[in-house]
Structures are given as C-alpha cells and as structure tokens.
Amino acid sequence: MVPIPPYPKRKLGQNFLHDQNVIRKIIDFADPAQADCFVEIGAGTGTLTAQLAPLVRKVIAIELDTSLLPFLQRIEGVEVVESDIQKMDFGRFAGEGPLRVIGNLPYYISTPILTSLIRQKDCIRDMTLMFQEEVAVRILASPSHPEFGFLSVIAQYYCEVRKGFRISRNSFTPGPEVESRILQFHFRQKGLLDYTEYSSFVGHAFAQRRKKLRNNLLRGLRFRPETVDTVFRSMGIDENARAENLSPQQFEQLITELK
Numbered sequence: 001m002v003p004i005p006p007y008p009k010r011k012l013g014q015n016f017l018h019d020q021n022v023i024r025k026i027i028d029f030a031d032p033a034q035a036d037c038f039v040e041i042g043a044g045t046g047t048l049t050a051q052l053a054p055l056v057r058k059v060i061a062i063e064l065d066t067s068l069l070p071f072l073q074r075i076e077g078v079e080v081v082e083s084d085i086q087k088m089d090f091g092r093f094a095g096e097g098p099l100r101v102i103g104n105l106p107y108y109i110s111t112p113i114l115t116s117l118i119r120q121k122d123c124i125r126d127m128t129l130m131f132q133e134e135v136a137v138r139i140l141a142s143p144s145h146p147e148f149g150f151l152s153v154i155a156q157y158y159c160e161v162r163k164g165f166r167i168s169r170n171s172f173t174p175g176p177e178v179e180s181r182i183l184q185f186h187f188r189q190k191g192l193l194d195y196t197e198y199s200s201f202v203g204h205a206f207a208q209r210r211k212k213l214r215n216n217l218l219r220g221l222r223f224r225p226e227t228v229d230t231v232f233r234s235m236g237i238d239e240n241a242r243a244e245n246l247s248p249q250q251f252e253q254l255i256t257e258l259k
Contacts, residue, residue, distance in 0.1 A: 205243040
C-alpha cells in the first residue's frame, strides 16, 4: 500500500514539485549519465528521485523530514540519508567519485546551503539547483548591479553559473509566493584561493555595503591606510568604490596584493 503524502511543512520550507513536465526538464538540464552518482537535496516525496534513479548509477537522497522517508525508500537504486543538509559532510561519499548535486533549496536557507556546498567543492563535480527567482537574480548579478553582493561573488568566483529556465509557482504544492529558477554550477578547478580566506575577505568587504570598500577594509580587516591606498592605485580602483563595484577576479587580486 502506497502511503499518503503528508501536507508540506511550512517550518521546513517545503514546496513539493508535482509538475511532471517540469521534472523532466530539470533532469534534461542536469544531463545525467549512467555512470553518475547524484546527491539530491530535500528529496521530499521522491517525484524527481523516481525519474532520475533509472538514468544513473546511484541517487543519494538527503531528507530531514522522517515522515517522507517511506516514499524514498521504495525507489530502487536510491540510498536514503536522513540528515540536515547544512550539517552534511560530503566527504562521507568520497568512495562514490565526484558527486553531482541536484535539488530544490528551501528559500529561507538557500544561501547557507549554497555556500556550504561551495566550501565542499573538492567532493562535487557540478550542481543543478532550484532557487526562488530573487535569489537566482542575486547569484547571477554582474558587478555594480543593485543585486550584486557576497553571494554573487562567491558563486561566480568558484563556479561557472549557467542560467536555466523559470518554473511557475503553480508547479508546486503549496505554491510559493514567487517564481523559481534552475541554475547549474560547474566548479572551476585551478588557481583559486582558499575558500575560508576568500569568503572571509569578501564578507568583510560587504559588511556595510553602502560604505566605501576602503573604509570596510580598514575597519574590518585593519589594513594600514597607506597600504590600501597603494594597492588601490596600482589596481586602478577608485578610492570611492564600494564592494559591489569589484568583480570576483578583482577581489582575488586585491587579496593577493594586500598580503
């Protein structure tokens, strides 16, 4: 007997995707191969899981809600892991080879989940993730765009981000208040700064985003004014520039020059 799905829990940010056409489009966008191992974040009732599993070697379905585990456990070729994705160490799956990640990120924790995944980039080949549209806009924003910020810099520095298609709120139960969008992240492999060093610097740079970048660096990282001014001149950075005016690569150069 097939269990009856529980109603989505608001406190967990659950919106169950039910549109089969959209699910097929997501899988096509991810472009799975038979040898792949996918980690699915927030697998829910398994509507995407069930279509993806026959196409790949293995799906590792991560789900925190214990009431949903029976739906996932009945799908062949799926390893079900009851866990909070924010606490997940992807190194535990090292034997599966470079992982491919797929999933619909809950709106209220999408930023910490994405940064956690990027931090574990050595275990992951690529990621196909769904965000609410306003978060996708922030991730894709270019320097000097009003939405360009910490998340834009971190995502674009470590990944090539491919813009996918928009998904109507009518494709979910219950329907979220805004539209969603699929993005794909392919990790850059060479010549990147350590995540902790890079993200800490960028975080301080955007600590007060309406303030001048120079002031944020002096206040938050305690560089000497003359050092910052010399590096700004050598890089052609205006003394009145804000963090949002620099590209991810300029941040890399700035970190290197200020060492």
